[in-house]
Amino acid sequence: AKRKSVKQRDLQMKANQYNEEMRMLSDKTPDVSYDDLALGVCLHRGRFGDVYKGKLNDSEVCVKYFHPQQKSLFLTEKEIYSVLSPDVKTIVQCLACDECPQPDGATKYIVIMEYVSLGSLNSYLKSHVINWKEMCSMAKTAAAGIGYLHCETFINGVHKHAIVHRDINSRNILVRPDMTCVIADMGFSMKIRGSKVIRNGVEEHAEDGSLRDVGTVRYMAPEILDCAVNLRDCESSLKQIDIYAFSLVIWELLTRCTDLLYEPKRYMLPFEEGLGSHPNFETMRLHVAKEHNRPAFPVNMKRTDATQLLRETVEECWDTDAEARLSALCVEERFKDIDAMMEHKAGPEMSKNDTTDCEKRNR
Numbered sequence: 250a251k252r253k254s255v256k257q258r259d260l261q262m263k264a265n266q267y268n269e270e271m272r273m274l275s276d277k278t279p280d281v282s283y284d285d286l287a288l289g290v291c292l293h294r295g296r297f298g299d300v301y302k303g304k305l306n307d308s309e310v311c312v313k314y315f316h317p318q319q320k321s322l323f324l325t326e327k328e329i330y331s332v333l334s335p336d337v338k339t340i341v342q343c344l345a346c347d348e349c350p351q352p353d354g355a356t357k358y359i360v361i362m363e364y365v366s367l368g369s370l371n372s373y374l375k376s377h378v379i380n381w382k383e384m385c386s387m388a389k390t391a392a393a394g395i396g397y398l399h400c401e402t403f404i405n406g407v408h409k410h411a412i413v414h415r416d417i418n419s420r421n422i423l424v425r426p427d428m429t430c431v432i433a434d435m436g437f438s439m440k441i442r443g444s445k446v447i448r449n450g451v452e453e454h455a456e457d458g459s460l461r462d463v464g465t466v467r468y469m470a471p472e473i474l475d476c477a478v479n480l481r482d483c484e485s486s487l488k489q490i491d492i493y494a495f496s497l498v499i500w501e502l503l504t505r506c507t508d509l510l511y512e513p514k515r516y517m518l519p520f521e522e523g524l525g526s527h528p529n530f531e532t533m534r535l536h537v538a539k540e541h542n543r544p545a546f547p548v549n550m551k552r553t554d555a556t557q558l559l560r561e562t563v564e565e566c567w568d569t570d571a572e573a574r575l576s577a578l579c580v581e582e583r584f585k586d587i588d589a590m591m592e593h594k595a596g597p598e599m600s601k602n603d604t605t606d607c608e609k610r611n612r
């Protein structure tokens with residue numbers, strides 16, 4: 250009993266230290282006067298909250314309002330954004346996180362972010378096709394964002410834990426006008442080390458239940474669907490789960506790439522062909538975990554060394570054997586190679602297409 254109370258005291262000390270750090274962090278976030286914040290159009294109405302375009306002192310911003318009962322998602326996003334370096338360009342920039350008491354006694358939880366003008370990758374791909382360069386740029390920068398989250402670093406004496414995102418999908422990746430991508434929506438993210446998750450500054454053993462019930466069913470890795478996530482090294486397991494989800498995002502990109510396919514088909518979500526718009530957990534479990542299905546590559550996809558490497562990269566990332574999947578940094582490196590191989594191959598014909606097909610591409 251004595252040992253336990255010593256441990257209890259250690260935990261309490263760590264928690265106090267953490268709360269102090271968080272308080273100092275929140276003191277550091279710039280004071281935003283909400284009188285200067287003008288809300289514009291609603292960009293998204295979701296289960297957990299609503300997202301608006303807004304204006305703050307003449308700059309465009311994006312404002313995410315959480316429903317009052319979603320305080321824990323808000324606190325998670327706030328905590329994760331507070332430890333990310335503002336110099337990293339592959340994660341959406343968070344400008345402020347705030348709890349605003351309302352006249353009626355309720356509290357509004359809001360996150361103000363940079364406005365990423367081309368919206369989610371999902372909505373972009375629905376209305377645009379992309380060329381090879383754009384595909385490589387989008388995949389490379391999104392992989393870099395996931396890679397940054399995943400790595401544990403010490404920069405200028407500041408420690409950043411490894412972070413797993415746990416809801417990678419094309420709606421949580423945003424597109425900048427220069428065709429780079431940023432990772433957004435940190436509501437389910439977790440700091441993690443080995444077999445421990447770090448909650449409120451305290452390391453805890455990961456529990457099976459708390460790891461399972463999150464994410465988007467369509468993007469769930471076979472081991473989640475099979476309830477067979479390896480918890481002994483959940484840091485690696487959860488990174489591998491992010492990579493599986495990302496493989497489906499890369500597949501979405503390649504189905505809309507005009508340099509791979511003469512006539513890309515209309516945009517479809519992964520598994521939409523076959524399982525429709527709302528597959529449930531059980532349907533996904535049978536299809537992905539039991540029958541080992543994955544989305545099909547387009548039949549008319551061109552065959553070159555570059556497209557072969559692209560295909561292998563996607564297949565390695567959605568491997569049933571989670572340990573065989575590539576790391577995010579490796580995916581980023583692959584896309585540098587894939588880009589260079591295509592550049593090397595692309596003769597004047599390919600470059601000409603890139604410009605003359607511009608109109609067609611943006612239909």
Ligand code: ADP
Binds near residue numbers: 293296297298436
């Ligand atoms: P939720 O947790 O409800 O899924 P997200 O943070 O994923 O909320 O945002 C929902 C949607 O709002 C995104 O899919 C995207 O379309 C849009 N969105 C979110 N953040 C931004 C942003 N910074 N700039 C532009 N659009 C955004």
Ligand code: MG
Binds near residue numbers: 420421434
């Ligand atoms: Mg989202």
Ligand code: MG
Binds near residue numbers: 437
């Ligand atoms: Mg979310």
